[in-house]
Amino acid sequence: MTTIPGLIAPTSLVRLPSPDGFRVIGLDLSLTSTGVALPDGTTYRIKTRDRDGDRRLLHIRDSIRDDLADHRPHLAVVEDLPKHAMAAGITAKVHGIVLGELLDAGVPYAYVVPATLKSYACDNGRADKRDMAAAAYLAAGAEFAHDSGGDQCDAWWLRAAGHDWCGVPLFDMPQAQRDRLSKAKWPERFVQRDVMGAAA
Template structure:
């Protein structure tokens, strides 16, 4: 696989116009945080990478090593990451996590997409300001998904990021209104995977 190249946003094709690729698609969803990173693995299971303040910058190594293990074990075709908020005080801290995780993805040649929180919420709930409870309720309604030990909504967000990746590649995990699916056109997607899965290009 090539290093990710991002392309201009565009609307999703209706499901009946999508040609599904025969190979199984493996997507990993990542809601990155220095204290509690949510991970949705390609098999649909979710977990949190929890760190301790007293470990300081070594928390970055713990997150990096956990993601590295996931990439080696599950060999995802695509990673979908919640993008940094543009005007948040904590963005600088979270950016450190983005740096080490993106480095791992690049080393593993796993293309990655970036979705800002408002776009993810609009995709999941048709509301760009949906709270964690509403996101969790939408996941349950869409696929019966529930998340243990997820007060911050990290696993839920990661789950929706994985779902968004499947949807963008023409392999949706469940049905959503077309207007919500079209919100994914605002995200930054790796061009190679749009071509390979949605346009039916051979692998």
């Protein structure tokens, strides 16, 4: 599997610093196009080909493994599988192999369902991809090239959600939207929004 230029290269135009050195990676997992937001704020997409079958899982795994080794995040925030989704079984394969990498690397992970992420970003659990992209631009001037599916944008918001929940927000948000994150599944060590010990 080869990397496709422009699809897997970082494309976010804004690199926000990680406050207090806290590093979060956002992962919008998919067998065909996984969105990744790295701890430095850049985003990229892991694009795979149908004809490679289940070997696509290895390509995704290897890319995530490299990211974990290079960036050593304190927390990963993963978009959870939607309930009753037709493609949930296929996406679950990706979740399994990526969660194995997170466990091997000792990186705790949180799950955020799509409706909660949309409510956090846009104050609307039914927001579409354009709404999410517009909210990212308004929040931090972020734009996402080659992201018609919204994978990078969702990963970017997942990273932002992790920072917000842990008390080191990247930008201002209405408190009502921040409160939506209480519906997500956070690792026990992060439930009190205290990362002082975790980021050491």
